[in-house]
Amino acid sequence: MRILREFIIEKLVLLCGLASIFFVVLIFLFLLREGLALFTTISPAAFLAGKSWYPISEPPQLGILPLILGSLVVTFGAALISIPIGVGCAIYIAEIAPKWIKEILKAGIELLAAIPSVVLGFIGMITLVPLVKTVFHLPTGLTALSGSIMLAFMAMPTIVSIAEDALYSIPKTYKEGALAMGATHWQAIWRVMLRAASSGILAAIMLGIGRVIGETMAVMMITGNAAVIPHSLFVPVRTLTATIAAEMGEAVIGSEHYAALFAIGIVLFVISFAINVTADLYLHKRQ
Amino acid sequence: MTMNPYRTQRIAFSLLFAANALILVLVGFVVVIIVQKGLPAITWQFLSDVPRDGMRAGGIFPAIVGTLYLVAGAIVFALPIGLLAAIYLSEYARDNLLTRLIKLSIVNLAGVPSVVYGLFGLALFVVFFKFGASILSGSLTLGIMILPLIITASREALESVPQSFREVSLSLGASKWQTIRHIVLPNAIPGILTGTILGLGRAAGETAPILFTVAAFYLPLLPGSIFDQVMALPYHLYVISTQVPNVDEKMRYGTAFVLLALVLSMNLVAIVIRYKFRMKKKW
Numbered sequence: 001m002r003i004l005r006e007f008i009i010e011k012l013v014l015l016c017g018l019a020s021i022f023f024v025v026l027i028f029l030f031l032l033r034e035g036l037a038l039f040t041t042i043s044p045a046a047f048l049a050g051k052s053w054y055p056i057s058e059p060p061q062l063g064i065l066p067l068i069l070g071s072l073v074v075t076f077g078a079a080l081i082s083i084p085i086g087v088g089c090a091i092y093i094a095e096i097a098p099k100w101i102k103e104i105l106k107a108g109i110e111l112l113a114a115i116p117s118v119v120l121g122f123i124g125m126i127t128l129v130p131l132v133k134t135v136f137h138l139p140t141g142l143t144a145l146s147g148s149i150m151l152a153f154m155a156m157p158t159i160v161s162i163a164e165d166a167l168y169s170i171p172k173t174y175k176e177g178a179l180a181m182g183a184t185h186w187q188a189i190w191r192v193m194l195r196a197a198s199s200g201i202l203a204a205i206m207l208g209i210g211r212v213i214g215e216t217m218a219v220m221m222i223t224g225n226a227a228v229i230p231h232s233l234f235v236p237v238r239t240l241t242a243t244i245a246a247e248m249g250e251a252v253i254g255s256e257h258y259a260a261l262f263a264i265g266i267v268l269f270v271i272s273f274a275i276n277v278t279a280d281l282y283l284h285k286r287q
Numbered sequence: 288m289t290m291n292p293y294r295t296q297r298i299a300f301s302l303l304f305a306a307n308a309l310i311l312v313l314v315g316f317v318v319v320i321i322v323q324k325g326l327p328a329i330t331w332q333f334l335s336d337v338p339r340d341g342m343r344a345g346g347i348f349p350a351i352v353g354t355l356y357l358v359a360g361a362i363v364f365a366l367p368i369g370l371l372a373a374i375y376l377s378e379y380a381r382d383n384l385l386t387r388l389i390k391l392s393i394v395n396l397a398g399v400p401s402v403v404y405g406l407f408g409l410a411l412f413v414v415f416f417k418f419g420a421s422i423l424s425g426s427l428t429l430g431i432m433i434l435p436l437i438i439t440a441s442r443e444a445l446e447s448v449p450q451s452f453r454e455v456s457l458s459l460g461a462s463k464w465q466t467i468r469h470i471v472l473p474n475a476i477p478g479i480l481t482g483t484i485l486g487l488g489r490a491a492g493e494t495a496p497i498l499f500t501v502a503a504f505y506l507p508l509l510p511g512s513i514f515d516q517v518m519a520l521p522y523h524l525y526v527i528s529t530q531v532p533n534v535d536e537k538m539r540y541g542t543a544f545v546l547l548a549l550v551l552s553m554n555l556v557a558i559v560i561r562y563k564f565r566m567k568k569k570w
Contacts, residue, residue: 002462009464010379016368017375020392020438023431027399030410088306096300097307108311114554115317116492117401118521119543122528123317126536156310186296207398214400216495217521221529241402241495248406248499253414265406269399276398280391 031269035262038062047263053227053238055247055257062260064267066229070144070237071213073230074223077148078155078212083205085152086159090204093160094167095175095189113157121218124150129222138234142224145233150222151212159208166200167193203282210275214268216241240264318547325544328537334545337507342527343534347542352509353422353517354491354549357501360426360513361433361490366483369437373479376438377445378467397435401495404432408500423513425501432496433486440482444475477564481557488553492546494521504530520546 038047042062050063093105128150133141174196178188194201224236225246238246244261251258332346339345372389380386408428418424448471456466494502502522510517524542527534 006462006464013371013375013379016371017380017389019368019372020389020396020434023434024392024395024399026411027403027407030407030415031403034406034410034414085306085309088303089310092300092303092307096303105307105311108314110554110558111318111551112310112314114488114492114550115314116494116521116546116550118492118494118525119321119547120317122524122539122543123320125528127320153310153313184292184296186299187292190299210398214398214402216400216402217525221525241400244402244406245495245498248409262406262410265403268403272398272400272403273395276395277391280394 028269031262031265035259035264035266038256038259038263041256047260048267051229053243055251055260060256060260062256064240064243064260064264066227067238067240067243067264068267069229070223070227071239071241073144073233073237074147074151074219074239075209075212077145077233078151079205079209081148081152082155082159082208082212086156086208087163087201087205089156089160090163090167090201091189091194094164095193096185109157109160112153113161117154117215118217118221120150120154121221124218124222136234140224140236142222142236143234144223144230144237147219147223147237147239148233150218151215154215154218155208155211158211159204162204162207163197163201166197166204169200170196199282199285203279206275206279206282210272210279213275214241214272216245220245240268244268321540321543321547324536325540325542325547328541329544333541338505338523342505342523342531343538347520347523347545349507349509350518350520350523350542351545353501353503354520354546356422356510356517357425357429357497357519358487358490360422361429362483362487364427364430365434365437365486369434369486370441370479372434372438373441373445374467376442378463378471393435393438396431397439399432401432401493402498404428404496405498405500407431408496413500419514420499420501420503420516421514422501422510422517425497425517425519426513428496428500429490429493432493433490436486436489437482440485441475441479444478444482445471447478448474477560481561481564484553484557484560488550488557491553492521492550494519494525497522520549 042050047062047064048068049065050061051065052061052063053066054061089105089109093102097105124146129141129146131141132138132143132146132149136145170193174192175188178192179185183191219239220242223239223242225238225242226236227238227243228235230237244264247257248261251261334346334351335348336346337349338347376386376389380389405428408424412418412424412427413420452470452474453466456470457463461469497519501516502519503516504526506516506518520542524539524546527539527542
C-alpha cells in the first residue's frame with residue numbers, strides 16, 4: 001500500500017515537473033497552428049522584409065519590416081540608456097554601498113519591478129511624453145525616444161538583480177588579491193571583478209533586452225504606433241508587441257490579418273527563446 | 288597624462304552613486320505622483336459603484352471584482368502544479384539532461400513576452416477549447432504565465448530546508464513522501480507563500496495576457512459564471528487612458544492608485560512574511 005502510494009506520488013510529481021516543458025512546447029505549437037496559415041498566401045521573406053503594413057486594405061499588405069525596425073529602434077535606445085546605468089547600479093550595490101544603503105536600493109529596485117507596466121505607461125503618457133515634446137521641439141512626444149526611456153527604466157530591475165548576483169558570486173579572494181597588490185578599490189572592481197563576472201553581466205544585459213523587446217502595454221501607450229519605417233529616435237514607431245495588442249481585438253478569427261498577428265507572435269517567441277537560451281548558457285558557463 | 292587613481296576612483300564612485308540615486312528618485316516620483324493625485328479620487332462611491340457616463344464618472348467596482356476573480360483563478364491553477372513541480376525539482380530530480388531541460392523551460396516560460404501569452408490563451412482556450420473570452424480562459428492564461436515564478440520561489444524554499452532534517456526523518460523509518468509532507472513542506476511554507484503572493488501581484492497587474500482572453504471594455508454587470516467576461520483593473524486603466532476621450536484625470540489617477548495599491552500591498556505582505564521567517568529561522 002505504502003509502496004503504491006509512494007509510486008503514484010512520485011509519478012504525479014514528475015508529471016508536474018514536466019509541465020513547464022509541456023507548456024513551452026504547447027505555446028509554440030499553437031502559435032504555429034494559427035500563424036503558419038499565413039504562409040500559404042505570402043512567403044516568409046515577403047512577410048519579414050515587406051515594407052508596408054496595411055492589414056485592413058484590400059488586398060492586405062502584411063510586411064512587418066516597419067514593425068521589426070520599430071522594435072529595434074526602441075530597443076537600441078533603451079539598451080544605450082539602461083546598460084551603463086543598470087550595470088553601474090549593480091556594481092554600486094554589490095561592491096561599494098554600505099549595508100543599509102544597499103537594503104534601501106534593493107527595496108527600490110524591487111518596488112520598480114512590482115509596478116504594473118500599464119501604470120508606468122500611464123505615468124509616461126502624462127509626464128514623459130510632454131517632456132520629450134518640449135525638450136526636443138517635436139510635433140508629438142509619442143516617439144521611439146519616449147519608449148526607449150521608459151523601457152530602459154523598466155529593464156532596470158532585470159539587469160541590476162542579475163548583474164548584482166553575478167558580481168556577488170565572484171570569490172572575495174579575487175578582490176582581496178588585487179587590493180593586496182596595491183590596486184585601489186575602483187581598479188580592483190574595474191580590472192578584476194568586472195572581468196571575472198563578465199559572462200553573468202552579459203547574461204543580465206541580454207535578459208534586460210529580452211524584457212524590452214517583449215514589453216507591450218507601456219510601449220503601446222507612449223510610442224505613437226505609426227507603422228512606418230523609422231529614420232530616427234524622434235518619430236512615432238510601432239513595435240511588434242504593440243501591433244499584436246492593438247490589432248488582435250479587431251482581427252476576424254481565421255482571417256489573414258489574424259494569422260499575420262500570430263506570425264508576429266512566432267517571431268517574438270523565437271527571439272525570446274534565443275535570448276533566454278543564450279543567456280542561460282552564459283550563466284552556466286560561470287558556474 | 289595619467290590621472291591620479293584615487294581621483295579616478297572618486298569620480299567613478301560618484302557616478303555609480305548617481306546612477307542609483309536616479310533610479311530611486313524616479314521610482315519615488317512615480318509612486319508619489321500616483322498617491323498624491325490618486326488618493327483624493329478614492330471615495331466609497333468610486334470603489335463600490337459601476338462606471339457611468341461612458342466611463343467618465345461613477346466607480347470601478349466591476350473592474351476590482353474582475354481582477355480578484357482572475358487572480359484567484361490563476362492561483363488555483365498555478366499553485367498546485369507549481370508546487371508539485373518544485374517538489375520534483377528539489378526532492379526527486381537527478382542531475383541529468385531531463386532536469387536541465389525542465390530548468391531551461393522554466394527560464395523560457397518566464398521570458399515569453401506577455402502579449403504572446405495573450406495570443407496563446409486566445410488560440411488554445413478561447414478558440415480551440417471554445418471557452419470563449421471568459422474568466423476561465425483569462426485565469427488559465429495568467430496561471431501559466433505565473434507558473435515559472437511560483438516554481439522558482441517554491442523550489443528555493445524547499446531547497447533551503449537543511450538536508451539533515453530529511454536524513455533524520457528517513458532514518459526514523461518515514462517514507463520519502465512522509466518526509467516531504469511532514470518535515471520539508473512545513474519548513475518551506477513561508478517561502479512558498481511569499482512566491483505565491485508575488486505571483487498574485489504579477490497576475491493582478493498584467494494587461495496583455497487578458498486583452499483577448501477575458502477583458503471586457505465596458506461591462507457593468509458582475510459575472511455569473513466562469514464562462515462570463517469581466518472588466519479588469521489594468522485593462523480599465525488602459526481603456527480610460529487611451530481609448531475614451533475626455534476622461535477626467537481624477538478617474539485615471541484613481542484607477543492607477545487602486546491597481547498600484549493592490550499590487551504593492553501584496554508585495555508588502557510577501558516581504559513581511561519573508562522578514563518574519565528570517566527572524567524565526569533556527570538553522
